[in-house]
Amino acid sequence: MTPPQAAAARSSVAQCGRLSLRHRIIFIAVTVLVAAAVAYRGSSAGRNAPASLSGVGMTAAPSRAPDRSPAFSSSWITPVGHTESAHSCSVCLLPGGDLLAVWFGGTREGAADVALFTSRLVAGSAAWSAPVRVVDRESAQRELGRSIRKVGNAVIFPDGQGNVGMVYVTVTFGGWSGSALNYKVSRDAGQTWGPSRRLGINPLFNLSSLVRNQPIRASDGRIGLPIYHEMARTFPQLLWLTPAADGDLSQYLVRSLPGSQHLIQPSLVPLENGRVLMVLRDHGSAGRMQSAFSDDRGWTWSPAVSGDLPNPDAAVDAIRVSDGRLVLVYNDSTRGRENLRLAVSSDAGRTWRPGPVVEDEAKQEFSYPCLVEDARGRIHLTYTWKRQRIKHVEFNLAWLDQQMREGQSASP
Amino acid sequence: MTNSFGAVYYVFGFVVTLWLVFVSVLARLQGRACSRSTVFGLGAGVLVLSLLPLGGLPVWRWGLSIWPNPSVPFVGLICLALWPRLGGSAWFAPSDRRATWLFGAVAGTALAVQTLSPVAIDLYGGGWEGATAVGVTALLAVVSFARGNRFGALLLVAMIAWALGALESLNLWDYLVDPVYWLVSLGGGLRTWQTRGRACRCSPPLTPITPS
Known part of the structure; x- marks a missing residue:
């Protein structure tokens, strides 16, 4: 401040001094009144642990008795040459029985031409629909009203209000640690999508929030979406979304897993009696898949511990299937993503028994798996195939049990 | 931001x-204070500049891209610093400003430490x-x-802004502190500390007590 300004400021400060007793009382009264009104408006509804959970995008109760004869098939979600690179597919079961998949594709991961695509597998059909471009850098920039450099991982899920929600990653500056999350909704089961909305997750410039796996759903309608933080310190978080009837979000909040480090891409499995299992990608040096448990429907979590299964710093996914067992898909290696294997747990995720190998080819990548079970008891697995295409594998529990008994590879 | 009030707050x-x-x-650069007409002229210029398109976006949206949630105390401090330059009298005493800087430094550090270092506590979660x-x-x-202390007035306005949804964040802590406010508060605190240190070194030595 220059001398004349400083002098002016000094004289006016001398006038303002400290608040008079009268003004103190008035301000305190106004504060109390405003706080009461604001606190009443922002009541604690939706800010406590959910009373109970229901499945969302995870397990659908079979509408009929599961097949007794083994069934296994595979198909492609992305046509040949659709994009040079395709990665990070997420798939969900829509209320009508269709499967809807979303992934990102372009010349390479992180390139400016990368876009999000969706494809649909109509219930009873064998072929996926042609990919539909739903978000790209330009549309995200336009809808979010800010600079967008690239788009990344996306997850889609029914929001329980008859709509389909999508949470996806965008980056304005830097790499993936500079990412932020955005929400958009489809009111016609994924045919068309509404505008995007930025989600405020992080206090430091709202940077470094990413998403990978399917959410759980509380019986009060809230959706618990597993997300993770990647800047300086990597740790999992749960984003609790409260969808409104009009498809927008009426509220959301984030809960971090305290004390956890080097753990990303959490996958949630709702179990009995409000217990939830979280399996995690090990982003550190342990080389082991990590697990944590919640006994209050995903609100608070135990510290994560290493399990027996290896993890080469790669995404895993798990679901609870109709007979109560858990099915996991993972890379059976401490380094590299050259194979993809299933494992089964009959004790709610405490131990895992390795099962059939779905893919195995040296110097190739099979990664970012996603599991969902449909109403017929068929388990659908989607994953990145050699970074070129998105593959879909469908099997039933009879096939899985047969493979577990015989210890065979699933690949033809 | 989720509403037009939010857009107005951000542009402001x-x-x-x-x-x-x-x-x-x-x-x-001039070595003296700007005249009031210059200050007004700069304000008009900045407003026009903020609305001009650059790379397909208005300039203010580039600000939104990197600094999405300017906190109320910080915007309040900026306004309080501008006001005397527009001819108004100072509303905040030095003690009010110190309290605001202290809050920014402490609250910002607490949230940043939680985000950037391995501490088993979810302070930011409290804001939800x-x-x-x-x-x-x-x-x-x-x-x-x-x-x-008048600092409380900025907290009061922040609560009202939160109720009105002025920022795109739904977390109340984002209305109270932001990274720019935090860093500026730390810088201001450091400067105050240095100034006081210099003042102490320059103060005259104590007169020795001579025995009578």
Whole structure:
């Protein structure tokens, strides 16, 4: 401040001094009144642990008795040459029985031409629909009203209000640690999508929030979406979304897993009696898949511990299937993503028994798996195939049990 | 931001911040304070500049891209710094400003430490807890007012802004502190500390007590 300004400021400060007793009382009264009104408006509804959970995008109760004869098939979600690179597919079961998949594709991961695509597998059909471009850098920039450099991982899920929600990653500056999350909704089961909305997750410039796996759903309608933080310190978080009837979000909040480090891409499995299992990608040096448990429907979590299964710093996914067992898909290696294997747990995720190998080819990548079970008891697995295409594998529990008994590879 | 009020708040916060930067830089370059007409002219210029398109986006949206949630105390401090330059009298005493800088430094450090270092505590999560977060903020404001400090007024406005959804964040802590406010508060605190250190070194030595 220059001398004349400083002098002016000094004289006016001398006038303002400290608040008079009268003004103190008035301000305190106004504060109390405003706080009461604001606190009443922002009541604690939706800010406590959910009373109970229901499945969302995870397990659908079979509408009929599961097949007794083994069934296994595979198909492609992305046509040949659709994009040079395709990665990070997420798939969900829509209320009508269709499967809807979303992934990102372009010349390479992180390139400016990368876009999000969706494809649909109509219930009873064998072929996926042609990919539909739903978000790209330009549309995200336009809808979010800010600079967008690239788009990344996306997850889609029914929001329980008859709509389909999508949470996806965008980056304005830097790499993936500079990412932020955005929400958009489809009111016609994924045919068309509404505008995007930025989600405020992080206090430091709202940077470094990413998403990978399917959410759980509380019986009060809230959706618990597993997300993770990647800047300086990597740790999992749960984003609790409260969808409104009009498809927008009426509220959301984030809960971090305290004390956890080097753990990303959490996958949630709702179990009995409000217990939830979280399996995690090990982003550190342990080389082991990590697990944590919640006994209050995903609100608070135990510290994560290493399990027996290896993890080469790669995404895993798990679901609870109709007979109560858990099915996991993972890379059976401490380094590299050259194979993809299933494992089964009959004790709610405490131990895992390795099962059939779905893919195995040296110097190739099979990664970012996603599991969902449909109403017929068929388990659908989607994953990145050699970074070129998105593959879909469908099997039933009879096939899985047969493979577990015989210890065979699933690949033809 | 989720509503038009949010857009107005953001543009206002962006414009006044840039305005103060321009006024301060020009005053430093001139070696004297800007005249009132210059200050007004710069304000108009900054407003026009903020609305001009650059790379397909208005300039203010580039600000939004990297600084999405300017906190109310920071925008308030900017306004309080601009006001005397527009001919108004100072509303905040030095003790009020010190309290605001101290809050920015402490609260910002607490949130940054939680995000960037391995501590087993979720401080930021508290900002989602509606009634609790409002209660803590109101308590701070009441304590501030009870001590005769005007800093509480910025907390009061922040609570109102939160209720109106001025920022795209739904977390009350984002209305109270942001990374720019935090870093500026740390810088301001450091400068105050250095100034005081120099003042101590320059003060005359104590007169020795001579025995009678």
